[in-house]
Amino acid sequence: MLRLEDIRKSYNVGLPSQTEVLHGIDVTLQRGEFVALIGPSGSGKSTLLNIIGLLDRATSGRLFINGKETSSLPEHEITRLRGHSIGFVFQYHLLISAFTALENVMMPMWSDRRFASADMETRARELLGEVGLAAVAGNKANNMSGGQQQRVAVARALAMKPDLVLADEPTGNLDTASADDVFALLRRENTRHGTTFLLVTHNLDLARRCDRIIKVVDGRISP
Amino acid sequence: MNPLLPFEWVVAIRFLREGRMQTLFILVGIAIGVGVIVFMTAMLAGLEQNFLKRVLTSQPHVQLLPPDQIARPLRDIPGVIEDPVVQRPSQRIISIDQWRKIVAAARAMPDVAEVSPTTAGSVLASRGDASRSVTMSGVEPETYFNIVRVPDYIVAGQPRLTSEDVIIGTELAKDLGASVGDKLNLRAASGATRVLTISGLVDLGNKSANQRTTFVALRTAQSLLGIIGGATTIDITVRDIYAAETVAQEIEAAQRVEADSWIKTNAQFFTAVQAQKNTNLLIRVFVALSVAFGIAAVLVVSVIQRSKDIGILRAMGTRRGQVLAIFLVQGGVLGFLGSLAGSGLGAAALVYWHAMARQADGSELFPLILEQSLFIETALLATLTGLVAATIPAVRAADLDPVVAIRG
Ligand SMILES: Nc1ncnc2c1ncn2[C@@H]1O[C@H](COP(=O)(O)OP(=O)(O)O)[C@@H](O)[C@H]1O
Ligand SMILES: [Mg+2]
Numbered sequence: 001m002l003r004l005e006d007i008r009k010s011y012n013v014g015l016p017s018q019t020e021v022l023h024g025i026d027v028t029l030q031r032g033e034f035v036a037l038i039g040p041s042g043s044g045k046s047t048l049l050n051i052i053g054l055l056d057r058a059t060s061g062r063l064f065i066n067g068k069e070t071s072s073l074p075e076h077e078i079t080r081l082r083g084h085s086i087g088f089v090f091q092y093h094l095l096i097s098a099f100t101a102l103e104n105v106m107m108p109m110w111s112d113r114r115f116a117s118a119d120m121e122t123r124a125r126e127l128l129g130e131v132g133l134a135a136v137a138g139n140k141a142n143n144m145s146g147g148q149q150q151r152v153a154v155a156r157a158l159a160m161k162p163d164l165v166l167a168d169e170p171t172g173n174l175d176t177a178s179a180d181d182v183f184a185l186l187r188r189e190n191t192r193h194g195t196t197f198l199l200v201t202h203n204l205d206l207a208r209r210c211d212r213i214i215k216v217v218d219g220r221i222s223p
Numbered sequence: 224m225n226p227l228l229p230f231e232w233v234v235a236i237r238f239l240r241e242g243r244m245q246t247l248f249i250l251v252g253i254a255i256g257v258g259v260i261v262f263m264t265a266m267l268a269g270l271e272q273n274f275l276k277r278v279l280t281s282q283p284h285v286q287l288l289p290p291d292q293i294a295r296p297l298r299d300i301p302g303v304i305e306d307p308v309v310q311r312p313s314q315r316i317i318s319i320d321q322w323r324k325i326v327a328a329a330r331a332m333p334d335v336a337e338v339s340p341t342t343a344g345s346v347l348a349s350r351g352d353a354s355r356s357v358t359m360s361g362v363e364p365e366t367y368f369n370i371v372r373v374p375d376y377i378v379a380g381q382p383r384l385t386s387e388d389v390i391i392g393t394e395l396a397k398d399l400g401a402s403v404g405d406k407l408n409l410r411a412a413s414g415a416t417r418v419l420t421i422s423g424l425v426d427l428g429n430k431s432a433n434q435r436t437t438f439v440a441l442r443t444a445q446s447l448l449g450i451i452g453g454a455t456t457i458d459i460t461v462r463d464i465y466a467a468e469t470v471a472q473e474i475e476a477a478q479r480v481e482a483d484s485w486i487k488t489n490a491q492f493f494t495a496v497q498a499q500k501n502t503n504l505l506i507r508v509f510v511a512l513s514v515a516f517g518i519a520a521v522l523v524v525s526v527i528q529r530s531k532d533i534g535i536l537r538a539m540g541t542r543r544g545q546v547l548a549i550f551l552v553q554g555g556v557l558g559f560l561g562s563l564a565g566s567g568l569g570a571a572a573l574v575y576w577h578a579m580a581r582q583a584d585g586s587e588l589f590p591l592i593l594e595q596s597l598f599i600e601t602a603l604l605a606t607l608t609g610l611v612a613a614t615i616p617a618v619r620a621a622d623l624d625p626v627v628a629i630r631g
Binding site: 050053055056075076079080082083084088090094095096097098099107108110111112114115116117156160 | 532535537
């Protein structure tokens with residue numbers, strides 16, 4: 001469902017400080033795979049995830065999502081693909097603080113369809129229930145613990161029933177118990193709906209519980 | 224989660240609400256600017272209307288007079304240069320030539336509302352030992368009272384003008400010790416006299432006018448002044464007061480009369496009003512500019528503060544255009560809400576000032592005019608200003624690279 005061919009990424013292109021961060025990445029993910037992306041800090045994991053998530057563009061190389069080559073797609077198509085096919089869970093800055101947990105979960109659907117509706121709300125409540133947060137649906141982000149916010153972010157990433165969920169250290173700043181909870185949640189979603197997951201983690205224990213581990217070192221896939 | 228508001232509006236409003244202090248301060252700033260505009264514009268309109276009302280209900284919009292009598296040198300031989308001293312002849316009381324025809328022609332003009340012939344001249348009004356030189360206007364009440372609203376100014380007696388009646392100014396009545404029902408003797412320069420009954424007293428709001436004004440029936444004036452069947456002026460009101468000068472020029476072109484519009488005779492007032500309007504416009508422009516920069520400044524900061532939120536939105540599939548709209552709406556909403564608050568502020572200040580500022584005699588300095596159109600116009604202008612001010616911040620927000628925004 002996802003294929004990367006010789007993806008390279010340079011920062012500060014054209015400047016004296018130009019540096020290549022990814023030096024030709026080839027990766028294939030099968031539908032329904034649950035994959036861990038590990039590697040030392042600064043090795044290019046986040047950069048790679050952002051490229052796969054269509055938040056950033058590779059300097060060269062080809063990226064196929066559901067068989068579609070993405071580097072030549074126009075901006076609005078990219079945005080659409082991002083909204084409909086990909087779900088993100090970030091490490092920090094998870095939620096929009098001006099909105100409640102429920103509204104944050106509704107947001108991808110809301111942004112897409114522009115008008116709030118009862119189904120949207122039902123779906124969001126269902127997701128909040130799945131992540132065990134039905135009780136805090138009306139809370140604003142700053143009235144929730146880090147673990148709760150992380151779980152709301154997971155619920156939001158799943159709202160559009162994406163084919164692929166990308167999570168950048170989703171458990172990075174959680175205690176072990178919360179991290180286990182969030183991981184279990186992702187795994188359950190994966191088995192239930194066959195959603196493909198790619199998650200960056202530093203936690204080797206969690207990585208071992210994934211279907212496969214991809215290791216990045218200095219911008220290259222390390223065997 | 225208002226189902227009637229589109230997503231961009233909801234986000235915009237939430238952002239504004241969350242940024243409480245910023246939002247509040249800029250709203251106060253806009254409100255003050257808008258308040259000043261509303262206050263000034265309404266007061267200016269009030270003063271202008273006050274003046275116009277006074278002028279236009281106490282004098283004709285256009286007055287037709289006999290053309291100036293011009294003395295010409297007798298010899299006028301081509302090639303012979305003369306150096307004549309041409310003395311302007313004394314201006315006798317003379318009737319407008321063919322005035323009935325001119326009245327009919329004027330009445331037929333579509334812009335003309337009312338036409339009334341008048342015969343006026345100086346007479347000596349006396350009662351007992353007291354006498355005063357006054358201006359006697361002989362009028363047809365049924366038409367003239369539509370031009371100068373004498374009935375509105377009657378303070379005692381009736382606005383009645385049979386051939387035996389005279390209506391006089393209040394000051395004149397005081398000077399002569401006369402009141403309603405008393406007899407008044409009027410004597411023309413020729414020596415002709417009439418004794419009339421005072422039917423009413425008028426207060427035209429001006430002391431010297433009240434000292435000199437007397438109204439009699441047209442025929443009475445004609446016989447007293449010795450111009451039987453004549454009219455010395457023709458008074459006209461027009462439908463659109465600002466068309467008065469055009470109407471005057473049309474009549475002058477078509478008839479052998481001199482036509483003076485109120486616009487020409489009150490040229491000073493117009494210069495003053497125009498100067499005020501220009502100043503007002505200038506102030507508006509600068510207030511709008513400072514409001515625009517205020518809104519832009521707040522939104523530029525907001526875009527920076529919200530860059531992570533914008534990144535999250537973009538990662539969720541929110542389109543660039545939607546981000547643009549979110550910030551444009553914020554600008555528009557700020558402008559609109561600020562204009563509402565400002566309209567309230569301006570109106571309150573106006574009501575207060577209207578109650579406090581009085582003329583010497585205790586009457587209002589200006590009428591309280593709070594026209595809906597002023598508020599609608601102001602709200603539209605402020606909303607538009609907000610939108611325009613928001614464009615640069617909004618474009619910046621839409622152009623934010625989602626990765627950079629999230630990395631923050
Ligand atoms: N916007 C950027 N500009 C320049 N260099 C960057 C930028 N983002 C990341 N880098 C560099 O790219 C390398 C990879 O970073 P990143 O993808 O964040 O690694 P990881 O997520 O594995 O820690 C790092 O050396 C980092 O300094
Ligand atoms: Mg990283």
